[in-house]
Every structure is written in structure tokens, then in C-alpha cells.
Amino acid sequence: MTERITLAHGSGGQAMQRLIKERFLAQFDNAELARMEDQAQLALAPMMAAGDRLAFATDSFVVDPIEFPGGDIGKLAVCGTVNDLAVGGALPHSLSVGLILEEGLEMAVLDRLITSLAATARAAGVQVVTGDTKVVHRGSCDKIFINTSGIGVIPSHRQLGAHRVQPGDLILVNGTLGDHGAAILQARGELALSGTLESDCQPLNGLVEAMLAAGPVHAMRDATRGGVAAVCNEIAEVAGLRLTLKESALPIHPQVRGISEILGLDPLLMANEGKLVAFVAAEHAEAVLAAMRAHPSGREAAIIGAVEPAASHQVLVEGLYGTCRQLLMPVGEQLPRIC
């Protein structure tokens, strides 16, 4: 019979102890977690040697389906928080993982997710140092929800933030847009596409280090929900500037382009899970771009636009034949406007 999560696994009793010891600790294999105390204890001295500020981020992950081409919710949970830390210039250090499991979840599926989560953490060079597990009644959650929080250290000379974006900066992305959103649609069976479309889910801290080594970056954001459109609107608003993107410069996977042309979905609004948008002074942009392209997570990096002074902040997209449209902060789902 298929082994499944039961309410007993969240009871705090023996079943739970076994679940944690046999299935989680083995995977993570680190001394801090193995202490099984109520808290992780982290030495300050090495952190203080690495930088002068602690970065702290949290993110919760709910996705349907929980496994999809290119990733799963476990991998996503690590990448999300690691990337939030990394785009601020932090060196990700350690993570907490909170699991909410639905009664009836297949144990084999959970094993796969935890394996994936642990492998991603190893790849990103972060340790999972503390965690928590709850089991809820069938129907109270959808298979599994994960929360991760993470800390990292920001080296003292690094200063990144939206307020540092200047007129004249160029706008860079590290690869094709909308892959995660499209992969999820495909995995849900809403679109049966020929060929394989994979989520771009990946940790970006390695890429960020390569970029910062190549030249100064004014600001970075990871373009998850709301896509590049949301990021650009946030930056434009904080900096009080106009961002102009060039439609022809946007890197878009042919399959994603196909879907967007047929269904009218805008890749600029679609979700990514391994894409960052960077703002770099023009004189450093080529060097940073070259560093991105030399890194496995940035082979299709591109300069997609520029920052200009403006009376009021806005994001524009220049199309062919000099047409130009406003790109707004996404409002819920895309809705037709044409009367």
C-alpha cells in the first residue's frame, strides 16, 4: 500500500520524530540541524568578517502542480528566498524551512521534494539550519505549502537599491522571460504544447557574484510574480524615472512567444523563478553583460532597455514602427480593455 502522511506525523509524537529523523535530517546532513534544539545557533564572528549588514528575507510557496518540468516546490522554496537575498547583494548563509503538509500526501512525493530542496540548498551554498512541520486535515491545504526564511551577509562596500537607479542606466536581464509561467500552464494541462518547456527555477547567487565582480550594479530585483512588468514599475516609482523597454530586445523562448502570440499573454507579465532585472550605469553595462553571459545562469542575458529622466514615473515598451505602449503594474489577471 502507498505510504502517506497522516495526522500522526504532525502530532509531535513518535511518528513525527521518525519522519524528521529518517526522512529530513538524512537529507540535509548538517550539524546545526542535527542538534534538534528549538533554535539554530549561528556564530557571529565569521559573518561579521564577511560584511557589515545582515540581510533577512522570507517567502511562502504554494504552487499547482507541485512538480513541474524544470523544478518542484522544494527547489522553488530555496530559490525564492536565496534570490531575494542575492539581488540585494547579500551572500546567502542559512535558511529555515516550514512545511505544511496535507493529510494523505504520498510519502514518496514528499521524499522527492525534500531531496530536491536539499540538493538546491547545497547547490546554492546555503544550509537549512532550522525547520518546522505541521500536518493539516485533508482539504485544509493543497498537498504541501512551504515557507522559507533566510539570512545572508552583505559585504560592507555593497550598496544596492531602487533609489540608486539613475537616468542613463541600462536595464539587463539574465535570460528568457516567462518560462516559469508558461511551464506551469503546460504542467497543469491547460496547454498541451509540443516540445519541452522548462521552468527557469534556479538560484541566482552565483550569477550575482559574477556580475558584482565585473562592475557596479545600482539595483537588482528578481522578477517572480508579476514578471518584469512588476519589477520595472516598482523601480520606476521609487526612482521617479521613466523606464523604456525595447520589445525587439526582449529574450523570449520561441515556445513562450508562440503562446503569447496565440493567447495574447504578455511575457513581460509572466512569472519567472530564476530571472533578475539589473540596473547598471551605461559605461559598465557591457562588462556586466559579458560576465552574465559567461555564467551558466545568464547565457541569454540581454540589455532590454534604458532609464530616462521624466516628469512622472512610467514604464514604456517600444514596439516596431515606433509604436509605444505603457506597461502598467499588473492588476490581477490580464483583462481586455478595448471597447
Added chain:
Amino acid sequence: MSSCNGIAIRVRGQVQGVGFRPFIWQLARESHLRGDVFNDSEGVLIRLCQPVDGDAFIRTMRERLPPLARVDAVESSPCQFDEAPTDFAISRSVAGVVNTRIAPDTATCPACLADIVRDGDRRQHYPFTNCTHCGPRFSIIRQVPYDRPFTSMADFPLCPACQQEYDNPADRRFHAQPNACPECGPSLTLYDNAGHPLAQREQALTEAVDALRAGQIVAIKALGGYHLAVDASNDQAVSTLRQRKHRPSKPFALMVADLAMAHTLVQLNDAEAAALTSPAAPIVLLRPRTDAPLAASVAPGMAQLGVMLASNPLQHLLMKRMGRALVMTSGNASGRPPCIDDGHALAELGPIADRLLAHNRAIVNRVDDSIVMVEGGQRQLLRRARGFVPSPLPLPGGFEQADGVLAYGADLKNTFCVLRQGQALLSAHLGDLSDPQLFASYQHNLTRFPALFDFQLRQRACDSHPGYLSSQLARQHSQDGLPCHDIDHHHAHLAACLADNGQPLDTAPVLGLVLDGLGWGGSDTEHQLWGGEILLADYRQCRYLEGLPPVALPGGDLAARAPWRNLVAHLDEACHDWEEWSLPELERLQQKPLGLLRQGIASGLNCPEASSAGRLFDAAAALLTPVFEQQHFEGEAAMVLEGLAWQAVKGELTPLPEPDEIDLSALWYGLLQGLASERPRPELALQFHQQLAAALAGRVLYQARHHQVDRVVLSGGVMQNRLLQRLLVQSLNGHGLIVLRHHHVPANDGGLALGQALIAWARQTDRKEQA
């Protein structure tokens, strides 16, 4: 000297800067009356010494008003002169708060027209001739009061001869702010498309005409913007303009010298001739003559031709020398707002035009050409701009106190609206807000317009669509703490039409049949996007009764651009076996990525459902007309379908008997069967109009009986379809319903802001009364 008794006559309305005081001066002198007349903050005050028959004076005044004067109200009361006047005088205006009523730009009057052709007249061939009865007004004003220093005429000090006219109350140019002559006024320059001057003054005009006669494209600076002109009889020239403007098929408007020239192009009835020659001089949509000397590329596939008369002296001089019709289309690159700035014009129009005929008077306010059609003997404005803006719209009973409301309009065909002192000020047609330049000028005008009209903002109104740019801006502006009302799209259409027909604030509910492309419907139905509804409403409330069935919009806004997408959605919904019909018309549809599209529809992925009449027309056009792949301009598919249907109308148009239900399945199978039996397509296009009109009318009649209502409003952009409108009116009138149609306010989204403003006002007065 002794004092004397008299009467004071207060006149409100458009009475300043339109020759009103000299008119009163002449009237008083004719009757040997003593007293004075002057401007003040409320309009004009006339004081007359006793003995005087005040009523007779007011009657004569109203009968003989100068052409541009509009009188809203006249009140008379006794008054006392400290010193008995010895004659009638025009007194100095009283300083203080200014009257902010500005007249619209007006077509050259017959007297000025005579001046510019009279041998030896000092204004012979002068293209900037005007007087108090005609000429530029709104397009040149920077700020109120309307005085020369506050207009773009400030750069042109009057010469002694013009000054004399300006100062003489007996002169037609007394206080004509844009008064000018060749000595002191603006002048023409002809440029090549790189901006190098080629010729000045009359030589510029001569060479521009030569260029047009040779088939070249000339950009011409008009009152409220630039036009692009080309010889309308030269097919190659017109096609070149289409190529350079990236405008493959949208019909071009034509300019003619006079009615006689119009008669060579189109069929005209009296009401249409009157619309053409009205002071606003709009583009009028008319039926082309088959023998019209016009290039085929002027308006391909259209049943109607947009024609306007020359309306400023430059155009008159140009058209007279040209001797034949010109294409006169707005001067903009495709998808961009029309230029008013000379530098912009050169940059944007240089690549399109061979020559630019410009002058050195700045355009301050952009005003596009207005568009009118005459249906059922009455004018219907389709685009309200030059010649109409900024004249206020009178409001019906109950709205006397309406004030302080700013409505933001819709995202397409945008206009905005201010309610002030019981009147509505509707802005000129702006256009599609998704263009960033246009959006910027929208933001600019939103702040500028209220300032021009001395307006105290107290509340805002906008469309309830969460994604409209206009609504997002309204909500952003409302962070200042003023209330912002979300108004449902189709209620606003309906309310605008109510007001256009003088229905009072407390009117009993009426039925509304609102047909358009798409609007936010709200929570009355499961589908939130409407476009074909029967509503029961007054100014405050709006209730959904029934409507067209919801059908997917495959690809969201893409469906509005690609007619075939709607054909897939409609056939999938209405004719499940359509793929088994072997019709050449369906083959092109089979080539489309139907699989992916159907998955999108099934999972609701950017394929929301809408009860859109506009998209239903697009679908039918995709089956019956060449407009299948792409619409090159808004409404193209529906206009081509209507054009096709008119070809089948022989003699009197007759409505079909009204069925009991709206059965789109029967409608679509009817078309497929017609195609299978090779019936002519014009007949099928007509059948589509007739069946749809009958089905909609049938439901309206049912609801009218059920709710015991006898008035029905027809609104929404689809009502611009003359054939559909006429069929609906025939059906509904035939059953005794009173039909309310649009006249002064567009049925399309250009009229939406008025409806939004009125609903916002009505709702808040309602709340106050209940409190």
C-alpha cells in the same frame, strides 16, 4: 444733471468675445435708446433709460443674435442711473472674476469670405482673416479671460488699420481678438520635408497648390492641428499617403470647396447640406456617388464617405485654386496623436509629407475635426471636437446645481467631462490613452481644463474597469481625499443618452439597449465584460435585465484586433458541427491554431467571456468579408460588413418580425446555409443585420411590456452602424415605443465621461436627500 430710472438686463451665456456688445450698441441706437452695456463676471449687463419697452428689446435681441452668441438666460430688473446718460455707450468692462465662457472655433463667415476674394480689399487672399462672427477661438487661447494677450495672437501687435477696426463698435471686427491683416498678422511659409523654407506668403500658397496638383503630399497647419492633404482623384498619390502613413485601409476624409463640389462626390439631402455648412463645419458621413471623381483608395469598402467644407480662409483659398477635392486627414504618424507643435510636426510628418505649409501662429489647444452623421433627419455627433468644444452642454431639469464633478472618461476615444454651474463641459476628443504621448497630454489637459473654466473640484468619477488607465489615474489622483465614484461602463453610456434627450434627473426608469465592443459590467452577471445588454435604469440605478449570451474573447484584447478569433469562438459556441461544413469561407479558419486556442478557452486563459455586440459583428465580418485576419483600425470589420449589407438594400428597408428569443445558433446556421447555397454575400450581410435587430428589438419589447416602460435608450458605439440603428428604430417605433438616440454627445465612448459625471452627481444628491 439729474438721475433717471431704467432697467438692467442681465444676459448670461456665450456673450463675450462674440460681438455681443456692439450688437447691443447698434440695437439701442436703432431705437434711440440711452444707456450702456458692459462685460462683467456673469456675462453682459445692459442698462436702458426709461422710457423703454424692455420685453420688446429682449425679443429683438434674441431674434437677431450675432452668429456666435449663445444666450442661456436673460433677467431684467429696475435700476437707477445716478446721472442720466445722453446716449448709448459701450462702457469699460468691470474687473474682477472673469466670465470663462469661450466660444469654439468657427467657420469663416460670408462677410470675411467676401473680403478675401474682393479685388483691392486689404485682406484679399489673406489666409488669417476673421471677425467677431468667425475664426479661431478655443484653439488659440492660453488662459482666460479671452483677450488677445492671452492667446497665440499675442505675438502680433495690431497695425493702425486693424486697431481702428478693433476699437470701433460699428465695425465687424470690434474687439475681435484674433483680428489680423497682411500688415500685422500671421503669415504662411512653405517648407520642404527637411524643414527648409521654400516660399513665403502668397507664393507659399501657390507652390503648395502646385505640389498638390502634381500628386505630392502636403502637411497643412490648420486651426487645431495639422492635416495631411493629397489630391483625392489621384490614386497613386492617395496610395503613397497610405503607405507612408502605415494606414492601409482606414477611410480618408475629404475636403471640398463648397456644396457644389460636394454634390459631385456624394448624395446630399437638406439636413446633410445644413450640417456641412453649419458654423462648426464638421466632417459629415455621406453616401458616395458612383460617378464621383475619386481614387478607389480613398475609402475602400465603405458605404459612407466623410466630407467637410473648407472652413478657414487658408482652406478656402487652397480649395478654390485646387478646383477639386482633397484628401484631408489628420496629421499624425500612425497610432500617434495629431501634431500641434511645429517641431513635432516636422519630425513626425516630414517622413510622410513632401511639403509643409505652415504659419507662425501657434496652436495652443489641439482640436480634431468633428464627425457627424444625419440619421432620421437629425444630426448625430460621432466625434465632438472642432466647432463644438468648449461650448457647454445644457443639462436637463434637476441638474441646475450640478457642480464640482470631474469624470475621466474611457480609455479609447477618450474625452473627459466637468460639471460646473449646472452645465457640462466635455473635452475635445483625445483618442486612445495607451499611447504614452497622448496619455501625457490627457494628464496635462485634466489639470489645465478646470483651470481654464474656473472650476472647484469636489469629486471624481471614472469607469469601474480595474485595468483602465483613466480609472487608475483617477484613483491615484483621489489620494487627495476627494471621493471617486466607479461608474459601470454601460450605465454611463445610457445616462449620457438620457441627458442628450433632456430627460430630467428624477426621470422614471427607462430601458436601455447598449451595444458596444466591451465594458465592465460588474456583478449582475457571471461574466464581467458586457457589450450587448438590455438594462433598466435611471441616472442613479442600473439593473441588468438580459443580453447577448457571453462568448469567449480568445486572446483578450487580441480578439478586438483579429476578427477570425471571434468567428472561432462564436462558431464553437453556436454551431458545434461547423468543421464538417465544407465551405471555402471556413477553410482559412481551419488553418488557425484552433487546438491551442480551444485549450485557452477551456481553461479561461486570457479568454474571458463577454456579451459583446462589437465582437459578434467582427465574427460575422470574418465569415462574410475580406476583413478576416486583422482590423487595421477600430470598427473596420463592422463597417465593411455594414457597407456590404447596404449593397443589398433596394428601396425601402423593412424590419423582420421580432422572434421570442435571441438565438445566435439560428443566426449562424442561417449564414452557413446561405453560403452553402451560394446566396450573394450582401444579402447575407443584410440578413445578419435584420435578424440581429429583430431579435434585440423583440427582447426590448418584451421587457418594455413586462416593466411597463415606454421609453428606450439606444447607446453604445455599435449604434454608429446606421443600418442596425434604423432597423431597431423601425421595429421599436412600430410597436409604440419612444426611442431616445444620441445627438450632441457621441453614442461611442466619446460620450462616456458625460454619463459618468451625471451618475456621480445624481448618486450624491440622492445620498444627501436621504441623510
